[in-house]
Amino acid sequence: MTKRKLVLVGNGMAGVRCLEEIVKIDPNRFDITVFGTEPHPNYNRIMLSSVLQGDTTVGDIVLNSYEWYQEHNIQLYTGETVEKIDKNTNQVFTDKGRSVPYDDLIIATGSHPFMLPLPGADKEGVIAFRNIEDCETMIDTSKNYEKAVVIGGGLLGLEAARGLLNLGMKVDVVHILDYLMERQLDPTASGMLQAELEKQGMNFLMNHQTEAILGKKRVEKVLFKDGKVVKADLVVMAVGIKPNVDVAKASGIETNRGIIVDDYMKTSAPNVYSLGECAEHREMVYGLVAPLWEQAKVLAKQICEVGAGEGYQGSILSTKLKVSGVDVFSAGEFNDSPNSKAIRIQDDFEGIYKKVTIRDNRIVGAVLFGETSEGTKLLNMINNGTDIAEIGKVNILQSSPQEGSMVAEMADSEIICGCNGVSKGTIVHAIQENNLCSVAEVRDCTNASRSCGTCKGLVGELLEHTLGDEFEIGNEKETVCACTSLSHEEVVAEIREKGLSHTKEVMNVLGWTTPEGCSKCRPAINYYLGMVRPTDYEDEKESRFVNERMHANIQNNGTYSVVPRMYGGVTNPTDLRKIADVAEKYDVPLLKVTGGQRIDLLGVKKEDLPNVWKDLDMPSGYAYGKSIRTVKTCVGENFCRFGTQDSIGLGIAIEKKFERLNTPHKVKMGVSACPRNCAESGIKDVGIVGVDGAWEIYVGGNGGTDLRSADLLCKVKTSEEVLEMIAAYLQYYRENARYLERTSHWLERVGLDHIKETLLNNATFKLELVERMEIALASLPEDPWKTFIENEKQRTDLFQNKKGVEVTPS
Numbered sequence: 001m002t003k004r005k006l007v008l009v010g011n012g013m014a015g016v017r018c019l020e021e022i023v024k025i026d027p028n029r030f031d032i033t034v035f036g037t038e039p040h041p042n043y044n045r046i047m048l049s050s051v052l053q054g055d056t057t058v059g060d061i062v063l064n065s066y067e068w069y070q071e072h073n074i075q076l077y078t079g080e081t082v083e084k085i086d087k088n089t090n091q092v093f094t095d096k097g098r099s100v101p102y103d104d105l106i107i108a109t110g111s112h113p114f115m116l117p118l119p120g121a122d123k124e125g126v127i128a129f130r131n132i133e134d135c136e137t138m139i140d141t142s143k144n145y146e147k148a149v150v151i152g153g154g155l156l157g158l159e160a161a162r163g164l165l166n167l168g169m170k171v172d173v174v175h176i177l178d179y180l181m182e183r184q185l186d187p188t189a190s191g192m193l194q195a196e197l198e199k200q201g202m203n204f205l206m207n208h209q210t211e212a213i214l215g216k217k218r219v220e221k222v223l224f225k226d227g228k229v230v231k232a233d234l235v236v237m238a239v240g241i242k243p244n245v246d247v248a249k250a251s252g253i254e255t256n257r258g259i260i261v262d263d264y265m266k267t268s269a270p271n272v273y274s275l276g277e278c279a280e281h282r283e284m285v286y287g288l289v290a291p292l293w294e295q296a297k298v299l300a301k302q303i304c305e306v307g308a309g310e311g312y313q314g315s316i317l318s319t320k321l322k323v324s325g326v327d328v329f330s331a332g333e334f335n336d337s338p339n340s341k342a343i344r345i346q347d348d349f350e351g352i353y354k355k356v357t358i359r360d361n362r363i364v365g366a367v368l369f370g371e372t373s374e375g376t377k378l379l380n381m382i383n384n385g386t387d388i389a390e391i392g393k394v395n396i397l398q399s400s401p402q403e404g405s406m407v408a409e410m411a412d413s414e415i416i417c418g419c420n421g422v423s424k425g426t427i428v429h430a431i432q433e434n435n436l437c438s439v440a441e442v443r444d445c446t447n448a449s450r451s452c453g454t455c456k457g458l459v460g461e462l463l464e465h466t467l468g469d470e471f472e473i474g475n476e477k478e479t480v481c482a483c484t485s486l487s488h489e490e491v492v493a494e495i496r497e498k499g500l501s502h503t504k505e506v507m508n509v510l511g512w513t514t515p516e517g518c519s520k521c522r523p524a525i526n527y528y529l530g531m532v533r534p535t536d537y538e539d540e541k542e543s544r545f546v547n548e549r550m551h552a553n554i555q556n557n558g559t560y561s562v563v564p565r566m567y568g569g570v571t572n573p574t575d576l577r578k579i580a581d582v583a584e585k586y587d588v589p590l591l592k593v594t595g596g597q598r599i600d601l602l603g604v605k606k607e608d609l610p611n612v613w614k615d616l617d618m619p620s621g622y623a624y625g626k627s628i629r630t631v632k633t634c635v636g637e638n639f640c641r642f643g644t645q646d647s648i649g650l651g652i653a654i655e656k657k658f659e660r661l662n663t664p665h666k667v668k669m670g671v672s673a674c675p676r677n678c679a680e681s682g683i684k685d686v687g688i689v690g691v692d693g694a695w696e697i698y699v700g701g702n703g704g705t706d707l708r709s710a711d712l713l714c715k716v717k718t719s720e721e722v723l724e725m726i727a728a729y730l731q732y733y734r735e736n737a738r739y740l741e742r743t744s745h746w747l748e749r750v751g752l753d754h755i756k757e758t759l760l761n762n763a764t765f766k767l768e769l770v771e772r773m774e775i776a777l778a779s780l781p782e783d784p785w786k787t788f789i790e791n792e793k794q795r796t797d798l799f800q801n802k803k804g805v806e807v808t809p810s
């Protein structure tokens with residue numbers, strides 16, 4: 001039987017998802033041709049925000065590689081736009097002069113970003129945020145310029161603004177109304193969101209209407225209706241989208257706001273279908289992915305003639321803002337109205353706000369801020385029209401008392417992954433049928449967690465719930481990242497076994513799926529190589545996190561924090577004078593004593609960093625590094641009437657011995673000279689406490705988000721023994737923990753008993769650890785601030801092509 005010819009116009013998320021469904025249903029039914037204006041295979045547009053925010057790379061977000069198209073015999077033309085469809089001869093015509101016949105045609109051309117028609121909007125540096133090129137323009141611009149203006153305080157504008165802040169730019173967000181995200185939030189939630197984002201460093205110009213973009217060739221300023229002017233090196237317009245109906249309109253296919261389709265995604269032209277953001281169904285056009293997946297399923301069934309049931313019935317929308325540190329969820333009809341009532345919870349102490357709107361005993365909308373774990377449950381209740389008469393109203397907004405029990409209570413039809421419309425039943429079936437045991441395997445098999453990723457937790461709970469005893473979360477193979485199927489332990493073992501010596505080599509030999517790796521695997525591989533080969537591995541600066549590359553912590557307003565080392569928290573008049581002089585000379589706005597007993601110079605301008613380091617002439621405190629941070633000490637025997645030991649002396653010795661050492665995560669230590677514990681040794685990664693003629697060594701403490709008191713490892717008599725035990729313990733941690741695993745998490749994972757057994761009952765192994773630690777310490781580079789001041793190349797590399805940074809001559 002000859003195959004039917006299927007042409008897809010638009011190589012984006014909706015169209016290609018529909019093809020995936022089609023080849024699943026009937027792989028041999030069609031000869032498929034795809035045209036896409038963009039010069040890329042299909043990628044996850046949603047994740048552009050994460051690329052901009054530095055959490056992933058462009059290579060990571062490809063959904064269907066070129067090989068996928070080949071495997072399915074799909075002829076793909078990228079960088080080619082369909083300009084016209086001839087409905088009479090059933091052909092499409094492209095801008096490259098190609099014509100291709102079709103039996104069936106799908107139009108999935110997405111949207112155009114709406115560009116305000118302002119005077120000056122055509123200047124260089126005025127862009128939208130819609131595709132990879134826009135994302136790359138923003139990243140490149142941030143290397144040479146300082147100030148961005150984002151017009152539009154909706155989902156896209158705020159995600160763009162967060163990304164630009166992460167790139168070190170100052171950002172003004174211009175919003176036309178007096179509260180943000182008015183399409184998704186009520187004024188209370190919006191106010192809380194604005195306050196949180198202001199804390200993160202965003203500056204808001206509310207109630208501002210843009211009048212013109214000013215500048216010569218390139219944008220320089222933005223002018224507002226009230227006459228106010230702000231500086232702008234980059235303007236990002238994020239003021240909404242409009243369906244791309246260009247080709248449909250040019251071809252006489254019926255359009256309104258979008259291309260008009262019926263419940264089976266049929267347009268007004270025979271055998272021509274449409275889906276995605278360009279389609280208008282029952283007078284609705286959508287700008288989120290969840291509805292598109294539903295449409296893709298219906299259209300695939302329709303076009304393969306396997307029965308599309310009642311067709312597509314429309315979607316209730318829910319959204320989450322993808323900005324780290326801010327949890328926002330919104331769904332359905334969340335605004336107050338005369339025929340609905342609301343339940344609200346507001347906790348100003350914890351920054352939590354929850355509201356559900358109810359009509360006729362049914363939830364019709366919800367807004368959650370600060371705590372969004374009930375989002376999925378509420379969305380399911382809205383979609384299912386659950387009658388809440390029987391449920392205590394207060395319970396609706398209570399988190400489930402037993403974590404993990406929520407998935408058990410969910411019906412099979414309830415949706416776990418909102419982005420991809422994957423239900424609990426589908427996931428459970430896939431786990432059981434295919435023996436799946438990790439979130440990554442569930443993603444590959446069902447698409448759940450493939451888009452924004454916020455449902456990963458629920459998928460994990462479902463795995464646990466379905467596999468019962470067979471599934472232990474801790475034992476689930478945790479791959480380093482999506483570029484590889486290998487775990488951290490496997491990568492380290494391969495580096496050792498195969499004698500691998502460079503990041504690229506690791507990726508090539510171990511079959512990485514992306515040639516350049518991503519922001520998760522590159523720093524991890526760099527650390528593992530340095531740990532395994534301390535004497536000959538040359539640290540790869542570009543694989544490090546930005547703060548480590550800059551040797552300073554970037555702050556929410558784009559300035560930096562500088563913390564010089566003060567061994568054991570002890571200082572002297574000369575160092576204090578230098579700090580005071582530097583603070584005055586460089587207008588440092590804030591000097592702050594840190595919890596680690598040193599002085600933080602906050603608000604240092606990027607271009608001042610080298611000279612600040614030079615004038616300070618003190619070692620770096622590594623306050624930015626995955627390395628030894630501080631050794632906090634109490635006053636001890638020299639001054640305190642309770643002290644029987646020299647805590648300061650020991651603290652300084654420890655800090656001097658281990659400073660600059662790379663570790664999987666930051667390591668903080670403390671030495672107290674008696675159990676009153678004034679140096680808080682009980683919540684340190686390594687805490688030492690003096691007790692009658694001996695030192696107790698505590699490990700695995702954490703004073704951060706996951707508060708944990710340290711466990712007693714052992715008691716030793718002398719300072720030398722303390723130093724030796726710390727060396728063994730830290731080397732064991734360095735060799736066995738996963739990159740970015742704090743000592744407290746590592747200790748809980750492997751168990752205190754195991755660590756005691758290894759370090760206390762196996763003298764030979766302990767000695768070997770100490771020896772390897774000594775080799776690592778002997779191979780450490782000199783102080784990075786000093787190197788940077790003396791090495792012009794490093795200075796140029798660090799600031800790339802930003803306006804030159806010179807160290808002033810002495």
Ligand SMILES: Cc1cc2nc3c(=O)[nH]c(=O)nc-3n(C[C@H](O)[C@H](O)[C@H](O)COP(=O)(O)OP(=O)(O)OC[C@H]3O[C@@H](n4cnc5c(N)ncnc54)[C@H](O)[C@@H]3O)c2cc1C
Nearest residue numbers: 010012013014036037045081082109110276277287288289
């Ligand atoms: C930065 C960003 C973040 C987002 N985050 C989220 C999120 O968190 N959650 C969510 O639900 N949604 C999010 N969205 C929206 C989501 O990405 C879109 O809803 C989705 O991509 C729409 O899919 P589509 O296939 O309809 O359109 P698109 O993905 O835009 O695909 C259309 C494709 O067709 C091509 N095309 C157009 N005309 C032609 C032609 N004539 N010939 C050939 N090719 C053509 C276009 O170049 C484009 O590649 C986000 C969008 C952006 C920009």
Ligand SMILES: NC(=O)c1ccc[n+]([C@@H]2O[C@H](COP(=O)([O-])OP(=O)(O)OC[C@H]3O[C@@H](n4cnc5c(N)ncnc54)[C@H](O)[C@@H]3O)[C@@H](O)[C@H]2O)c1
Nearest residue numbers: 152153154155156157174175176238239240287320321322
């Ligand atoms: N996390 C997510 O789900 C997510 C993230 C990014 C984008 N998206 C989707 O991408 C699409 C585009 O996002 P968007 O935020 O541009 O669209 P939007 O329509 O949701 O928001 C645009 C915002 O710009 C404001 N605005 C309009 N004109 C303005 C003007 N002249 N000056 C200042 N502000 C003005 C509006 O009041 C509105 O809040 C939407 O469909 C959105 O749902 C979703």
Ligand code: SF4
Nearest residue numbers: 634640643674677678
């Ligand atoms: S821990 Fe004990 S010795 Fe140290 S300062 Fe406090 S009371 Fe004094």
Ligand code: FES
Nearest residue numbers: 417419451452453
């Ligand atoms: S909810 Fe976004 S990927 Fe599952």
